[in-house]
Amino acid sequence: MPLNRILVADDEESMRWVLSKALKRKGFTVDLAHDGRQALSLVQDNNYDLAILDIKMPGISGLDLLDKIRELKSDLLVVIMTAEASMKNAVEAMKRGAYDYITKPFDLDVIDAIIEKVGRAREIAGQVTMLKQELKERYQVEKNIIGNSPAMREVYKTIGKVAASDVTILVQGESGTGKELVARAVHFNSRRLGKPFVAINCAAIPKELLESELFGFEKGAFTGAVERKLGKFEQANQGTLFLDEIGDMPLDLQAKILRVLQEREITRTGGNQSIPVDVRIVAATNQELIEKVRQKEFREDLFYRLNVVPINLVPLRERREDIPQLVQYFLGRASAEMDISDKQCTDEAMAVLTAHSWPGNVRELENTIKRAVILSSDPLLTPRDFEGLEPLSGGQPTVSHDASLESIVDLKLRSCMNGIEKLEKGDIHAMVLEQVERPLIRFILEKTRWNQVKAADILGINRNTLRKKINDLGIELKRD
Known part of the structure; x- marks a missing residue:
């Protein structure tokens, strides 16, 4: 969870200017507030990764603002600044929930150290939260994939074989068959457990927005891009990215996905820097991709990149x-x-x-x-x-x-x-067994050219039992 957006609140313009310039130089988006009330309004309207607050400000003091932030945004980390290096201020700030406390004047190296420390804390907190959520979801996924049919047993076996590796998987099946559940099961049984599982439905997002959703964008990349945004590939770094309904992805974007699979790096929209990503891809579709390849609606090279291990979910x-x-x-x-x-x-x-x-x-x-x-x-x-x-x-x-x-x-x-309104005592068991046994025995006799010794051996019964069943079931014997 890297830091992106920081709030600086101080009634001294020079302090706001110095911190803003230093933080922006390191690539952060910085919002400035000249008093406590303006800072509170910004916190209410925006999401920040860190707030740096002066302890004495007009309107609302830094400590009172800290209390309100704890109520509004309990996960927002706050650093308190003060020109009065008293133990009372330090203790009070930490008691109220400040992450750290620094005394003016300070070198910018102190801010660098604080930023690095906050980044590590956010990463650890994010991993703990993610582990809790993923363990909860893993329990739900393992309960939710229901079925003991031969088709489902094959799915379970395939998941077991491929989960531990990083091989790319293509899950195919009609809508509603549980493709995302399978993708999550792969993730939760892999070495990437504890890292992000990020899903995106390629059919649900307009094609003009899909690229920026996948790759992110830089500030100013287009109208409305007021700050940098990480895309799904970066959000899923070291984890698994589930590309649902990939058959609906536009051809030009398919080429970019192919490049990511080959090069293991992405470029944000509006940017020119290549960013390495370590992501396992699980794709899914309810369409016949091979048919779309024949119709030139899906890239053949991407299909074979995705279809390394196919998992087919049969309809209910x-x-x-x-x-x-x-x-x-x-x-x-x-x-x-x-x-x-x-x-x-x-x-x-x-x-x-x-x-x-x-x-x-x-x-x-x-x-x-x-x-x-x-x-x-x-x-x-x-x-x-x-x-x-x-x-x-x-x-x-x-x-x-x-x-x-x-x-x-x-x-x-x-x-x-189905047509029987009420089941009553009778000979249903014998009737059903008879109708199943007759074609079975007739089939085995035909396969053995009516050799009763061989047929009895294949059926796992003795010859006398077979002879009795032939008579009881009225099976007409033939000779080749």
Whole structure:
């Protein structure tokens, strides 16, 4: 957290002039106040990294101003100046929360030492705050990535393999699948834990502003640039920069991103100095970047720079076996946020949720659960609480060609059971097993050319058991 903007308040014009000139020479933005009231107004209207206050000023004294600053901006560090080198003043200033205390007259070397000391203090304070926040977020991220489907297990394995390195990652998936959660999981499991995680949505910022948001700008670079601003690359230095929806980035800016990846340095807008940056890049998109490359809408060289390790998040409709677990998680979180008793879904409601297409993916599911929890006064949520949710393809949900066998069976089973209003005692277990076993045994027999010894061995059952199942299931034997 480098110092940038400093307030100097002193009723002596010569002191204001000397400090302003010395600080500006070192690249700081300096605001001046000739008395305590003007200084208080500036503190109320602006954000400062350091305030240097004279102890005796008209209107409001330096010590009284220090009290008000502690109330308004408790994180603003204050240095008190005085011409009276009394122990009473020093003790009183430190008791009221001053960071340091200096006696006039002083050499400018003293100010240099103070600035360096303040910079180190701010850096340490920033690291402590960041560690607390990141540990909190890490706990939340590890709780928020829900799912035990084969597709999600592959995601977890990939995160585990690449997190410790600095390799660039491209996360691809539809909107609402949790791309930022994956990016945060990579960061929180890397050696960069404790350093910044900075996210920027490339689609949410007008293209004429995106460059200055990424690279920062110098004072006077354009109308309205009243002070220097650090961009996302510098803010993320030594940490991770998450470039969300990078497929929407303009081509001219893509070239500059490519240069940063190659050279590991940036230049602020309006500046000419190259600034080294140590940043790990995790990019994300809901678009088919390779198709955009073919259409000349995305740079091919940047695509291959970003796509070192791809992580693909499948849509929720292709990992339906995770839906019950997600529902339980969102039910608990919604109840906790609203401080109400936990609610549960009936089996019929869960079947409706599992069969829905979820075009908005996990985000849509979360909002649907939250809405139902808010609107329902009953502790049990029924299909009535989820009216308007329709299964895929007019009642016949579908899955992708690479979906797991479990998800296919689960989806088909729920589809078949949706029309049953009430489940009663019967032979459903035997019926379902029969319908699964028959095609399985027939398939293995076909693969072994109807050799029952080989088929029994592959199935893991003895030959007599296989023969009985063939008879019970009415499987017609064939001969090649």
